[in-house]
Amino acid sequence: MRTYLQITAAIVVFFIGFTSCKQEPRAQFYFEYFGFDEGLYVIYDVIEMNHDDTVGVHDTIEYQLKTVWGPVFVDNEGRNAREFKRFTRLNPSYDWVLADLWTGLFVGNRAELIEENQRIVKLVFAPELNKLWNANAYNMMGKRSCYYRDIHEEATINTASFDSTLVVEIDEYYSLIDTVHNYEMYAKNIGLVYSHFVDNHFQIGNSTIVKGIEYFHTYNSHGYE
Numbered sequence: 001m002r003t004y005l006q007i008t009a010a011i012v013v014f015f016i017g018f019t020s021c022k023q024e025p026r027a028q029f030y031f032e033y034f035g036f037d038e039g040l041y042v043i044y045d046v047i048e049m050n051h052d053d054t055v056g057v058h059d060t061i062e063y064q065l066k067t068v069w070g071p072v073f074v075d076n077e078g079r080n081a082r083e084f085k086r087f088t089r090l091n092p093s094y095d096w097v098l099a100d101l102w103t104g105l106f107v108g109n110r111a112e113l114i115e116e117n118q119r120i121v122k123l124v125f126a127p128e129l130n131k132l133w134n135a136n137a138y139n140m141m142g143k144r145s146c147y148y149r150d151i152h153e154e155a156t157i158n159t160a161s162f163d164s165t166l167v168v169e170i171d172e173y174y175s176l177i178d179t180v181h182n183y184e185m186y187a188k189n190i191g192l193v194y195s196h197f198v199d200n201h202f203q204i205g206n207s208t209i210v211k212g213i214e215y216f217h218t219y220n221s222h223g224y225e
Helices: 004-023
Strands: 041-051 057-074 081-087 097-107 110-115 116-123 133-134 145-157 162-176 178-187 193-204 209-224
Touching: 004 162, 041 193, 057 209, 116 133, 116 162, 145 193, 162 193
Parallel strands: none
Antiparallel strands: 041 057, 041 209, 057 081, 081 097, 097 110, 110 116, 133 145, 145 162, 162 178, 178 193, 193 209
16 A cells, blocks of 8 residues: 555656646747748848949949748649749839749758749758858859858847847958958848848959949838738
8 A cells, every 4th residue: 555655755756747848848940030921021222332443333223122922832842832022123113023033941940042043041940159051052052151140139220120130141251352241130020131242352452342242131121911
């Protein structure tokens, strides 16, 4: 016959085990940093600069870009994907014009965009500081190492505040004749909110850009349609 103490001990052990199971935290992958909701759109103010000092060209173009997630469809590999439509206009007084039709999807713990038939790994989950991946792992382009520079940080772009953002470092290289820096910021439940791309080349001892490209996508607004 079991004693009172044995029964009490069994109840305590059961209660501790039950409580531990209930309190075990669920894994957080934070897929929402990719956006990916049907109808979600983001508008960016874009600045593009092209430099070619050999012909005296230093052009700056400003326009707006709008991205929109479409409905889910099944791709040719049987995976759920979404259309990722990109529209441009010179300024808000103009109508949007379709510029590109890309595809976005999740593959395991990866968020990918198929851009101009090139499969790019944009984010890898769950985000951790300095987590490293090859953005070009699934295409024929050269290796491109990316890592998380910042995770879950507050940020402000113009007058817009974001509670939680990720920053992905893509390229960063400086020398006497080159300046290359490419990074992206993603906000939870929105997706990309800032993109910074600089690839400039100089003559030694001369600050004039001989050849180069710079473009910046800066968050303007977002919503659903």
